Amino acid sequence: MKSLRLLPLLCCAVLAPLASAAEPAEVWRGTVGALPVAMSLSRGDGAEIYGQYFYLKHLRDLELQGKRDGQGLHLEVRSRDDAVTERWELSEKDGALEGQWRAGKRTLPVRLQRVDAEALRAGRDGERYRRAGDDVSAFDALRIGELNLEKTKTQQFQGHRLQWWREPRTGVELFTVEAGLDEPARARVNRILSQRLWHTAIDALQCTSAANSEFDLTVTPRLFDRRFLSLSLMTSYYCGGAHPDFGDSPLTIDVREGRELALEDVLWLGKGAPPRRTGPGDYDSPGYKRLDQYRESTLVPWTIKTLAGLHPREMMPPKGDDEDGCDYSDPGVWGTSIWYLTPDGLYLGPYFARVARACEYPDWSLVPWKLVEQHPGPALK
Secondary structure, three states: OOOOOOOOOHOOOOOHHHOOOOOOOOOEEEEEEEEEEEEEEEEEOOOOEEEEEEEEEOOOOOOEEOOOOOOOOEEEEEEEOOEEEEEEEEEEEEOOOEEEEOOOOOOEEEEEEEHHHHHHHOOOOOOHHHHOOOOOOOOHHHHEEEEEEEEEEEEEEEEEEEEEEEEEOOEEEEEEEEOOOOOOOHHHHHHHHHHHHHHHHHHHHHHHHOOOEEEEEEEEEEEEEEEOEEEEEEEEOOOOOOEEEEEEEOEEOOOOOEEEEEHHHHHHOOOOOOOOOOOOOOOOOHHHHHHHHHHHHHHHHHHHHEEEHOOOOOOOOOOOOOOOOOOOOOOOHHOEEEEEHHHHHHHHEEOOOOOHHHOOOOOOOOHHHHHHHHOOOHHHO
């Protein structure tokens, strides 16, 4: 994965044809028989259409594929061995879809209404649908609207009281800040933490839609001072496919400004203002290309040189006959560094190919604050 692994769940995404990448999905909700459902449909090549639906009772996706023609929509759900398990025959009229759902000999009526995302979030229950932020699709907003949180433990951490919350359907847990910050700062920080919790719940539900799947999140607060809150979110998951996987998606928040930070906000080795990504998937944007070039030409060499000075034994290349050795001197493992802050400095983690994943998350790859502060990003100034 070439990006920064903000969430390690690309395995769960539906791969859309490139021709329709910019076209937003249609979102529908209604009933199959008496059972409430939500559906997302996207256009493929020609008459092709694909998407997902979930029952509000379960919230886990079932994949749809089919075509749209002059007679309406003809959709199927297929099993892992490619057998058709469901058929949908729908006609569209006046912003509604009506027709039949069929599985074996069982047939049920279908009635769906088109969902307007803005109206959904502005409606009577709009606050529930806005909990994960406005960047979440209407399809996932409907899913989030069915979830609730329950309080679990409280924790004292570096002078702050944390309240932990659990989403019971997925088991996802994360904290908000209950004391140790003034009210405006606490509200800003908790908004980011809450949105991350809901996003992770979405990821968990999408992942566990697959057969025999698993999703486990371990959250570890690393630093909480007057400037920064930094935490690790380590996910172990199996979403179908060949292998289970794991990955950390750390989150670092500027407590004073209430915004999520990039590594360049803390450590900046370039000139002028750091380049910015505009969002996930913007790999062709000028900002991302500048960022990628900076990391390859400047950040990676500095990281290797700095860590080799601090930890010369660990950074030595493995001997020629050591096929299982971890080569931390390889520039390719540092280009997508996982990072978070600790009381002792900046942790930078390498990213290895699957066959060498045991080399990830060494406990020694920490850059002390005195070295970080020699190259301050905007958040340190």
